[in-house]
Amino acid sequence: MRAADAFAKTKAEGRAALVGYLPAGFPTLADSIKAIDIMIDHGADIIELGLPYSDPVMDGPAIQRAADRALAAGFRTRQVFEVAEAVAGRVPIFVMTYWNLVERYGVDAFARDFAASGGAGLITPDLIPDEAEEWLAASDAHELDRVFLVAPSSTDERIAATVAACRGFVYAQSVMGVTGARAATSAAAPKLVERTRAHTELPIGVGLGVRDGDQAAEVASYGDAVIVGSAIVGCYLETDDVPSGHQRLAELTADLAEGVRR
Amino acid sequence: MPQPDVSGHWGEFGGRFVPEALIAALEELDIAHAKALEDPEFQAEFDRLLREYGNLPSPLYRAERLSEEAGVEIWLKREDLNHTGAHKVRNVLGQALLTKRMGKTRVIAETGAGQHGVATATAAAYFGFDCTVYMGEEDTRRQALNVARMRLLGAEVVPVTTGSRTLKDAMNEALREWVATVDHTHYLIGSVGGPHPFPRLVRDYCRGIGDEARAQLLERTGRLPDVVAACVGGGSNAMGAFTAFIDDDVKLYGFEAGGEGVETGRTAAAINSGGIGVLHGARTYVLQDEDGQTKESHSISAGLDYPAVGPEHAHLAATGRAVYEAVTDAEAMDALEKLARTEGIICAIESAHAVAGALRLAPELDPDSIVLVNLSGRGDKDMGTVVDYFGFDKGDQQ
Secondary structure, eight states: OOHHHHHHHHHHTTSOEEEEEEETTSSOHHHHHHHHHHHHHTTOSEEEEEOOOSOOTTOOHHHHHHHHHHHHTTOOTTHHHHHHHHHTTSSOEEEEOOHHHHHHHOHHHHHHHHHHTTOOEEEOTTOOGGGOHHHHHHHHHTTOEEEOEEOTTOOHHHHHHHHHHOBSOEEEEOSSSOSOOOSSOOTHHHHHHHHHHTTOSSOEEEESOOOSHHHHHHHHTTOSEEEEOHHHHHHHHSOSOHHHHHHHHHHHHHHHHHHHTO | OOOOOTTSEETTEEOOOSOGGGHHHHHHHHHHHHHHHHOHHHHHHHHHIIIIITOOSOOEEEOHHHHHHHTSEEEEEEGGGSGGGBTHHHHHHHHHHHHHHTTOOEEEEEESSSHHHHHHHHHHHHHTOEEEEEEEHHHHHHTHHHHHHHHHTTOEEEEEOSTTSSHHHHHHHHHHHHHHHTTTEEEOOSSSOSSTTHHHHHHHHHTHHHHHHHHHHHHHHSSOOSEEEEEESSOHHHHHHHGGGTTSSOEEEEEEEEETOGGGSOOOOHHHHOEEEEETTEEEEEOBOTTSOBOOOOOSOGGGOOSBOOHHHHHHHHHTSEEEEEEEHHHHHHHHHHHHHHHSOOBOHHHHHHHHHHHHHGGGSOTTOEEEEEEOBBSGGGHHHHHHHHTTTTTOOO
């Protein structure tokens, strides 16, 4: 499944999509698969699998800690394909990854293996289209979506060039700052979505900061997808009791899913 | 002089591997730097600052007794005599002047042992900027004296508790902070690494090392050196020393921190034992595992203890214009002691890698060869390490 399949459904239902993020291998490899199934069961429309990395410069403390835990437990890049394969079929599965991991695996090989495991595409937070020649070719060859980011500081020229390189959807980084749950979402977000929409027909996902159904509803009023990461990771960070984490995740996802349907 | 392409690539190296949110600030910086380079007023102010405040130009010194032992003529570029004790004052004054020009009022920096942090705090005090320095928690304990210096100079020191709690994590944290504060804050990066235009910009502010040494040596000997030797962590002092000679028939040698030896894996020699990858915004040589996760670096010298290298060095290595060799902890400490005992100069352990490299090269050179060694910093900060290494606190001095 590709992003377009999910957005066709949410558009028909007149609502925004819910995108749930979790690092592969967190809280454990098996439990990351279980957690993703829980998210899909409770209303997530698209899944973003994080690829744990030693130097995640765009992530706040919650996702950093989760990635550290997965790496400390021995997570390997190739295992992201196992996770993707286990959860693919019901909703589009994206991988969100820092670029060095893909480059090290081999850009074309990564695209090939991810496509073979049923993946939809990549979200690349530290790869701008200007540096993405090899990835543009590989994503074409293996029919994968490619999602680049736009930010409040992006010029209109850069937004135009970035959305032209995107396929599937566009990721709007709604605040100038790292990932993490915030009490209030950004006032800059609606403006960024509006500026981006002037340059593309693609759906626009809004990331960074959403932690509950109310905030999801607010973001859903202007964005085409509500992306939730740190709050989801938080379900497992404060407890060693994974089943209770699963329970919290089920409740959170249901709340968020209700939010995007208001 | 070689320049990167318009988007900051030297061959396959360099570029911008950063979140889109930072691109606007990097563009602004690129334009501001290009304008400053061509602005006589900026250059005059930079020169004045270096001269009156930085104690520059630094002397070029013919090391008689060391030359005798080595069997070639060794000249030392005495960057250890600069204000704040290293070449780094050039970079921080240049970037601080640029910060002022861009109308920003705050600087942030990463630091390992604290030398770049102290230099940044110094420039911030001089210009009246707010200053926050990110430093691995472990380093704040080991380098308490430098933490005290930064605080005395008015900087806030933030211990970084994420990842491996070392320099690379301090750099991650500075990048994170920069994304959130980029409208009024300049990231005063400490070496020729990071996304374009930082590698070029830092080189341009450090190139006075080589420009001065070239003129000084020509005046004193009528010749160019046969070899230029410098230590390489991120590589700012080496780029500063190399740039003036890059179009000349002069051999350029960079000496990386071999740590316990590149074959042991406990090393910081990114070119000699890393692979090509992306770290902190640039494609370069990176110490990394099979998956591309960054490996922890090891060196007795905190200033070289970094798992990557500036992209222009990667390019010079790949094209063969410069040669990069690894110098072990033990070789560097031997050279540090030899320099102290033959010349009465206690240099930084970083710089001792360059001295050690020059001494290694000497037997293969003609006896009338001139070797220019960049003595990038002084050794006061390293006395704790020196005491431990040589056992000077155990009464068993050799």
